[in-house]
Amino acid sequence: MAMDAATIERLIKESLPDAKVTIEDLRGDGDHYAAHVLSAAFVGKSRVQQHQMVYAALRGRMGNELHALALQTGVP
């Protein structure tokens, strides 16, 4: 099952409104994405915690519909 990039971006922004989200469709198949997420909410959080915040925003889809989302997070 696949998700489109706009849905991924919308879900992330719903949880992290200030986020700058860049999504790249790695293979052009709508199933392998790389997301780069910058948010002030990540300040003081470990990488694991930052990724967990993005996964929480995706509400259970990560690891299910979304198998291949390479994630990079950072502070703006």
Added chain:
Amino acid sequence: MNTITDSAVFERIRQDIADNSVVLYMKGTPIFPQCGFSAAVVQILTHLGVKFKGIDILQDPELRQGIKEFSSWPTIPQLYVKGEFVGGCDIVREMFETGELSEALSSRGIDVRA
């Protein structure tokens, strides 16, 4: 899954990460990874000459679900060092590229190839 099963799986995970300094929960085996993300982490650990125990979650549906709940992490692979969750493929890759991974391993007493 009921709570009895949960705690049994959690107990196994606790044991595995206590008995082995470096544990990689992965799809497939270190010799024959079944997913590109798992393969990437195996490659990094191998490159660093790190001895690790690979645990194939594809062989065990309970563990496959259990490890996700144990770590609060939705995807596989998952790397544990000295009982501590380090991260998944993206984090391991990023830490490798910045040199943080070697540092994190050696500071925990794990031999790393220079």
